[in-house]
Amino acid sequence: MIEPVIDVRDLTKVYQMGEVEVHALRGVSMQVMPGEMVAIMGPSGSGKSTLMNMLGCLDTPTSGEYYLEGAAVSDLNDQGLTSIRRHKVGFVFQTYNLLSRTSALANVEIPLIYGGVPRRQRRQRAIEALEMVGLGDRLHHQPNELSGGEQQRVAVARSLASEPAIILADEPTGNLDTRSGKEVMAVFQQLNRERGITVILVTHDPDIARHAQRIIWVRDGLVERAEQVGDRILADDSQGSEEDKGQAVAVAALDASGTFEEVAS
Amino acid sequence: MSRLLESFRIALRGLVANKVRAALTMLGIIIGVAAVIALVSIGEGFSAYVSGELEGLGTRTLFVWTNRDAANPQQLTTADAEALADPLACPGIEAVAPAYQQGATATYAGIETSPNVSGVTPEYLTVQSYDMKVGRFIEQDDVDHRGRVAVLGSTPASDLFPGSAYPIGETIRLNDVPFEVIGVMAEKGSTGPMDNDDVVLIPLTTAQTRLFTVDTVRGDYVVSSINVLVQSEDMLDSTIEDVSAVLRERHRIQPGDTDDFQVRNPSDMVETVTGITTTLTIFLGAIAAISLLVGGIGIMNIMLVSVTERTREIGLRKAVGAGKSDILWQFLIEAVVMSLIGGLLGIGLGTAISQIAGSALDMQTVVSVNSVGLAFGFSAAVGVFFGIYPAMRAANLHPIDALRYE
Numbered sequence: 001m002i003e004p005v006i007d008v009r010d011l012t013k014v015y016q017m018g019e020v021e022v023h024a025l026r027g028v029s030m031q032v033m034p035g036e037m038v039a040i041m042g043p044s045g046s047g048k049s050t051l052m053n054m055l056g057c058l059d060t061p062t063s064g065e066y067y068l069e070g071a072a073v074s075d076l077n078d079q080g081l082t083s084i085r086r087h088k089v090g091f092v093f094q095t096y097n098l099l100s101r102t103s104a105l106a107n108v109e110i111p112l113i114y115g116g117v118p119r120r121q122r123r124q125r126a127i128e129a130l131e132m133v134g135l136g137d138r139l140h141h142q143p144n145e146l147s148g149g150e151q152q153r154v155a156v157a158r159s160l161a162s163e164p165a166i167i168l169a170d171e172p173t174g175n176l177d178t179r180s181g182k183e184v185m186a187v188f189q190q191l192n193r194e195r196g197i198t199v200i201l202v203t204h205d206p207d208i209a210r211h212a213q214r215i216i217w218v219r220d221g222l223v224e225r226a227e228q229v230g231d232r233i234l235a236d237d238s239q240g241s242e243e244d245k246g247q248a249v250a251v252a253a254l255d256a257s258g259t260f261e262e263v264a265s
Numbered sequence: 266m267s268r269l270l271e272s273f274r275i276a277l278r279g280l281v282a283n284k285v286r287a288a289l290t291m292l293g294i295i296i297g298v299a300a301v302i303a304l305v306s307i308g309e310g311f312s313a314y315v316s317g318e319l320e321g322l323g324t325r326t327l328f329v330w331t332n333r334d335a336a337n338p339q340q341l342t343t344a345d346a347e348a349l350a351d352p353l354a355c356p357g358i359e360a361v362a363p364a365y366q367q368g369a370t371a372t373y374a375g376i377e378t379s380p381n382v383s384g385v386t387p388e389y390l391t392v393q394s395y396d397m398k399v400g401r402f403i404e405q406d407d408v409d410h411r412g413r414v415a416v417l418g419s420t421p422a423s424d425l426f427p428g429s430a431y432p433i434g435e436t437i438r439l440n441d442v443p444f445e446v447i448g449v450m451a452e453k454g455s456t457g458p459m460d461n462d463d464v465v466l467i468p469l470t471t472a473q474t475r476l477f478t479v480d481t482v483r484g485d486y487v488v489s490s491i492n493v494l495v496q497s498e499d500m501l502d503s504t505i506e507d508v509s510a511v512l513r514e515r516h517r518i519q520p521g522d523t524d525d526f527q528v529r530n531p532s533d534m535v536e537t538v539t540g541i542t543t544t545l546t547i548f549l550g551a552i553a554a555i556s557l558l559v560g561g562i563g564i565m566n567i568m569l570v571s572v573t574e575r576t577r578e579i580g581l582r583k584a585v586g587a588g589k590s591d592i593l594w595q596f597l598i599e600a601v602v603m604s605l606i607g608g609l610l611g612i613g614l615g616t617a618i619s620q621i622a623g624s625a626l627d628m629q630t631v632v633s634v635n636s637v638g639l640a641f642g643f644s645a646a647v648g649v650f651f652g653i654y655p656a657m658r659a660a661n662l663h664p665i666d667a668l669r670y671e
C-alpha cells in the first residue's frame with residue numbers, strides 16, 4: 001500500500017483579529033499521493049492560501065494533524081521545519097515574494113545556497129530553472145525591471161530549482177496570459193512526470209486546473225469535493241498519455257479505498 | 266565553514282544591493298567615532314599644553330611681591346631679599362632672586378625695540394630656569410661693580426641683531442645708556458600672558474642706580490619682586506611661613522594686621538588653570554558623547570526603518586530553507602562589516618581633524634587609545650545590537666508572519 005505524501009486531518013486555522021475570530025480553515029482533511037498532481041480551486045477567501053502555507057510548513061495550524069511523508073509535522077522543532085523547507089518543499093507564493101534589488105538569477109539561487117549546493121552548480125541550476133520558465137534572457141533583471149508575469153515565473157523557477165519532492169504553487173499562473181500559463185503548466189507536468197515530483201497548485205482558472213490529475217474544491221474553509229480530471233490537458237502534447245493512464249488507474253484505486261471525502265463520479 | 270562563507274557572501278551582497286542604507290548606517294558610526302576622537306584629543310592636547318606651560322614656571326618657585334591692597338604697604342627691598350637668603354631664618358630656601366623690572370627703549374644700529382628690562386642677580390638664571398644660548402650670564406662681580414652689561418632674551422636679540430650679526434661684545438643703548446652685550450638666552454616661550462623672551466637683563470644694582478630712578482626704603486633700594494627657589498616641593502609650605510615671618514618682622518607688621526606682601530606658589534595657579542582645562546575637557550567630552558548618541562540614534566533609525574523590509578526578507582529566506590543561524594550570521598556579519606568600515610573611516614576622520622586642529626592651534630594633540638576604544642566600541646555595539654536584535658526577532662517568527670510583517 002502506498003503511503004500518502006501529504007495527509008491532513010481536520011486542519012483548522014483561526015486568525016484572531018482583536019475581538020473577531022476569522023475561521024480561515026474549519027476542518028480540512030485531504031490526502032495527496034506521491035507523484036500526484038493536484039489542483040485546488042475555490043472562491044476568493046475560501047482558505048486556499050492558508051492551507052498552502054500549512055502544507056509548506058510556513059505557518060502552524062490552530063488544530064488538526066498534518067503528516068508529511070508519514071511524520072507528524074507538529075512534532076518537529078525549528079530545525080526539522082527548516083529541513084523540510086530546505087529539502088522537501090518548493091513554494092510559489094501568490095505574491096511572488098522576490099528579493100528586491102536582487103537579480104532574477106540571484107533570487108533563484110537563494111534556496112540552493114541554503115540547500116548547500118556548491119557555487120558553480122548552483123548557478124548552472126538556477127539558469128536552467130529560469131530557462132525552463134522562458135526567462136533565459138532575463139537572468140540579470142531585478143524584480144522591478146521585470147513584468148508581473150515575469151516576476152511570477154521567477155518565483156516558479158525558484159521553487160523548482162532545488163528539485164524538491166513537493167512543489168506547492170499558489171496561483172502560479174494568476175498573472176500570465178494563456179500561452180505563458182500553459183508553458184508553466186508544461187514545466188510542472190514535465191517535472192511531475194519525469195521526476196515524480198508531487199505538485200499541488202491553486203488556481204482560479206478551470207483550464208489550468210485541468211492540467212492536474214485531480215481537483216480539490218475548497219469553500220469556506222472546508223473541502224467541498226474532490227474529483228478526478230476526466231479529460232486532462234497535457235500542455236506538452238507529445239507522448240505521456242500512456243503514463244497518464246497508469247497514474248489515473250493508481251488514483252482510481254485510491255478512490256476505491258475511500259480515502260477522499262467526496263469523489264465525483 | 267562554507268556555510269559561514271556563504272553567510273559572508275550573502276551579507277556583502279546585501280550591503281552592495283542596499284548601498285544607501287549601508288552608507289547612512291556607516292555615516293552614523295563615522296560621525297560618532299570621529300567626533301569623540303577629535304574632541305577628546307583636542308581637549309587632552311589643550312590641557313597638556315596648558316600644564317606644560319605652567320610646568321615652565323617651576324613648582325619649586327615662590328613669588329613674593331608687594332600686596333597693594335594692604336594699608337600703607339612697605340615696598341620690598343634688596344635688604345629684604347638678603348634677609349630671606351639667611352639660611353637660619355629660612356632653612357628651606359635654595360636661592361633668592363630679587364628683580365627690579367621696568368620697560369625701556371633698547372637701540373642698536375638704528376633699530377629700536379621696547380623690551381622689559383630687569384635688574385637681576387646671578388641667581389635669577391636658576392630661579393627662572395633660563396638657559397644661555399651664547400655668552401655668559403650676569404655674575405656677582407657685575408652686581409658688585411654696577412657693571413653696564415646686558416643679557417638679551419631671544420626676542421630683542423633677534424630684533425636688534427637680525428641675520429647673522431653676532432651680538433656678544435656689541436654695545437646697545439638702554440634709554441640712551443650704553444651697555445655691553447655679554448650673553449643671549451635661549452628661547453623659553455611664554456607663561457600665560459608673560460612673554461619670557463622679550464626681556465633684557467642687567468645687574469640689579471645697575472638698574473637701581475644707573476638706569477632707572479628707584480625709591481629707597483630706609484636706605485635700601487626697592488625691588489619689584491623677589492623670586493625664591495625652594496629646596497624641595499615638600500618644603501614649600503614651611504618656607505612660605507618662614508618667608509612671611511621674616512618679612513612681617515622686617516616690615517614691623519603687628520600681629521593681627523594683614524601682610525603688606527604676597528607669597529605665591531605657581532602650583533596654586535596650576536591648580537586653578539587645571540581646574541579650568543578639566544572643565545573644558547569634560548565639556549568637549551560631553552559634546553563628543555552627544556555626537557556619539559546622535560550617531561547611535563542615526564544608526565538605530567536606519568536599522569529600524571528598514572526593519573519591515575528586512576523582516577520580509579528574513580521571512581522569504583526562511584521560507585526557502587534558511588535556518589535561524591543562517592539568518593543571524595548574515596545579519597551579524599552585515600553589522601560587523603558596517604561597524605568596522607564605519608569605525609575605521611571614523612578613526613581616520615577623527616585623527617585628521619585632531620591633527621588639523623592641533624596644527625591650527627599650535628599644540629600637540631594625541632589621539633588616545635581610550636577614546637578610540639570607547640567610540641568604536643559604542644558605535645559598533647549600537648550597530649550590532651540594532652542590526653541583530655530585529656533580525657533575531659524576525660528569525661523567530663513563522664516565515665508567513667515575517668512575510669506579512671508591516
Ligand SMILES: Nc1ncnc2c1ncn2[C@@H]1O[C@H](COP(=O)(O)OP(=O)(O)OP(=O)(O)O)[C@@H](O)[C@H]1O
Nearest residue numbers: 015017022023024043044045046047048049050051
Ligand atoms: N493573517 C490573517 N489575519 C486575519 N485573517 C486572515 C489572515 N490571512 C487570511 N485571512 C482570512 O482568511 C481567509 C482565507 O484567506 P486565504 O488567503 O487563505 O484565501 P484564499 O482562498 O487564498 O483567497 P484568494 O483566492 O483571494 O487568494 C480570508 O477571509 C482572509 O481574510
Ligand SMILES: [Mg+2]
Nearest residue numbers: 048049050094
Ligand atoms: Mg490566496
